[in-house]
Amino acid sequence: MTSNAATNDHRRVKSAGFLFACGCAGASPHWLDSARSLWPAISLALLLGGYALRTVLRGKLLRRSAAQSPIVSPTSLQPGDVPPLDVIVAARDEETVVTCLVERLIKLRYPADRLSIWVVDDGSLDRTPALLDSLADRHPRLNVIHRSRDAGGGKSGALNAALAQLKGDWLLVLDADAQLQGDLLEMVMPYALDSGWSAVQLRKAVVDADRNWLTRSQAMEMALDAVIQAGRLTGGGVAELRGNGQLIKRSVLEASGGFNEDTVTDDLDLSFRLLTNGALVGILWDPPVQEEAVAELSALWKQRQRWAEGGLQRFFDYWPTLTSAQLSPNQRWDLACFFLLQYGLPVVSFADLSTSVISRTPPTYWPLCIVAFSVSAVAYLKGCRGANQGPAIPSPGFWNLLVAIAYLGHWFVVIPWVTLRMAFLPKRLVWAKTSHGEKDPLQV
Incomplete structure (x- = not known):
């Protein structure tokens, strides 16, 4: 197995190569005459913009209002066919939410003899360990695992500690602030099995x-x-896990090597390892998993740096397989376009703007940026309208839409900075949890 130091050096070299390639792509149009300087951006806008627009428009959103019947009827499963299921939560210093979390999990509707609940106390320094032990005394289905603060592996290490003890066919991974409606398992499990x-x-x-x-x-x-995930999947592309609210078949997870302890985003890394093992990930609109957002820019900055670093790491780590015949042409095309839009465009745009300032020439990649933000607006309109379960999604009115589009601009700062840091600064493996409020916003 490759050592962490070798893995980090490997990522650093690839980060530097990616940064150099994007820098050349962003600066080179400024060397052309003004009549041709926009050609690269316009060509990419047509190519990548067409891919993105098709992805957004063709996505099938399995919506379900509270008054409607389940998307897949739970009666399709006979009592003896209900698979054993483990719910797993990794918790570190979560005293403000852990009691509400456990009470919500205990109320999930699922055969009692087929459901086990696991919470891993990952070296908490607050009252989380004592609260969990007290809850375990009252709820026999709750299993608590205590890890030392320096056990290592971050969230992945905590999840692997539980994985070694699981017996269920499936596992549902949740964050400590996850909020679930009582019938969630009755709807999700038939969907996973029937599909x-x-x-x-x-x-x-x-x-x-x-x-x-x-x-x-x-x-x-x-x-x-x-919306984008559903569209990618509908078009034969790739859907990805998002950490909170991911249901996984245990045998497939174990065959893929469990959770990677050498990454800052276990969910994104696992998505690619499942893909390279031929395992498919589905996306379900309703019912949702509910969680708190970060309320301050400083917290958002820390969170998005971690997401950007983990996102780049997985492409650098698995790129040879992602471009091989092991994947279908649609999957390879989807991954290439997604990578260029999500990670390439922000870095190229930064290089373009920097070159523009230095050379005192106009920016050249604005057509591609306009197309990317315009397609995002279409995705907002599609996703924020219509009936949904869970919390109401803000209406995509003019002001909300304008602010939300401008808000996406933070990726054009985060990703270039993270790329620079990955290329030139020492690696820091940090599991930075989201701070949660003291009140439970969901009435169970």
């Missing part, structure tokens, strides 16, 4: 969207993400 998925990601819904403009924008962003 033949090896894993299913639930749409993430923000419970505190009305707190401020930042949480409102994140609530709309989660809807946009689910």
